[in-house]
Amino acid sequence: MPELPEVETTRRGIAPHLCGQRVRAVVVREPRLRWPVTPALARGLAGRRIDAVERRAKYLLLRAGDHSLILHLGMSGRLRLTPPSTALKPHDHLDVVLESDLCLRLNDPRRFGAALWWPGDPLTHPLLRALGPEPLSPAFTGDALYGRSRGRRAPVKAFVMDSRVVVGVGNIYANEALFLAGIHPRRAAGRISRARYGRLAGAIKTVLADAIGRGGTTLRDYVSADGSPGFFQLELCVYGRAGEPCRRCAMPVRRITASQRGTFYCPHCQH
DNA sequence: AAAGCGCCCTGAAGGC
DNA sequence: TGCCTTCAGGGCGCTT
Numbered sequence A: 001m002p003e004l005p006e007v008e009t010t011r012r013g014i015a016p017h018l019c020g021q022r023v024r025a026v027v028v029r030e031p032r033l034r035w036p037v038t039p040a041l042a043r044g045l046a047g048r049r050i051d052a053v054e055r056r057a058k059y060l061l062l063r064a065g066d067h068s069l070i071l072h073l074g075m076s077g078r079l080r081l082t083p084p085s086t087a088l089k090p091h092d093h094l095d096v097v098l099e100s101d102l103c104l105r106l107n108d109p110r111r112f113g114a115a116l117w118w119p120g121d122p123l124t125h126p127l128l129r130a131l132g133p134e135p136l137s138p139a140f141t142g143d144a145l146y147g148r149s150r151g152r153r154a155p156v157k158a159f160v161m162d163s164r165v166v167v168g169v170g171n172i173y174a175n176e177a178l179f180l181a182g183i184h185p186r187r188a189a190g191r192i193s194r195a196r197y198g199r200l201a202g203a204i205k206t207v208l209a210d211a212i213g214r215g216g217t218t219l220r221d222y223v224s225a226d227g228s229p230g231f232f233q234l235e236l237c238v239y240g241r242a243g244e245p246c247r248r249c250a251m252p253v254r255r256i257t258a259s260q261r262g263t264f265y266c267p268h269c270q271h
Numbered sequence B: 001a002a003a004g005c006g007c008c009c010t011g012a013a014g015g016c
Numbered sequence C: 001t002g003c004c005t006t007c008a009g010g011g012c013g014c015t016t
Helices: A004-018 A039-045 A140-148 A157-162 A171-181 A194-213
Strands: A023-028 A052-056 A059-064 A067-072 A077-080 A093-096 A103-107 A113-117 A254-258 A261-265
Touching: A004 A052, A004 A059, A004 A077, A004 A103, A004 A194, A023 A039, A039 A067, A039 A113, A140 A157, A140 A194, A157 A171, A157 A194, A171 A194, A171 A261
Parallel strands: none
Antiparallel strands: A023 A093, A052 A059, A059 A067, A067 A113, A077 A103, A093 A103, A254 A261
């Protein structure tokens, strides 16, 4: 479900309700997420105050004193703010109950998500330490992409979805950015010019910023923390549009499989 | 080092 | 209606 814009929209939704709040209780109903949710998490977080809610890549970082709760929504995870008395739905795995009597509730049918308790700065966690630059930061540039791509024979789509290269570019936005930049998703990463990488970096920034501005993309069931959907799906140029006319040239959008992911592109506009 | 898979899960959709 | 297959917005970790 969530790519960077959906995670950022969720962060913006929950942060005002969490920051400065003390945690009254933590309820773990299903510890079998991607990694087991440990008793240390429930024990350690209860009673602490949440100081900040940040995002790195698609991870949400809740800072609580010198510790941190690291959340990842995987493919199907959702966070909702709700009174703790709200009836439970299937797959409501974790509650963080606040003293305000609101509750941050994690629902994740596929359980690819994660809730990790870390005794330190979340950015030093092994899963976060080696991540590439944030796409919306000044450190992410076409020159950076160009430099890292030399000698790479993998398709450019896989290259920009590699979190060591740049974080937060999932399948939807990789397809969209490559369309905006006019680059064929199967082109070898090492055989793209510096100028074209400049356009690609710009396209990634544009598409992610636009999607955040529209509250993310709602395809099936994504909703933000307050239950409202995103609207970026209305702007999609290629993702999920196989057979429909390209918005630029009207040629039918083509669907192929690349790196085991659905890949959409315009055969006329992208080379 | 880079690249390519398998795999962790459930649910929805489509074919028969 | 039901059963089966396929596919899904992620990404770790293993093998080559």
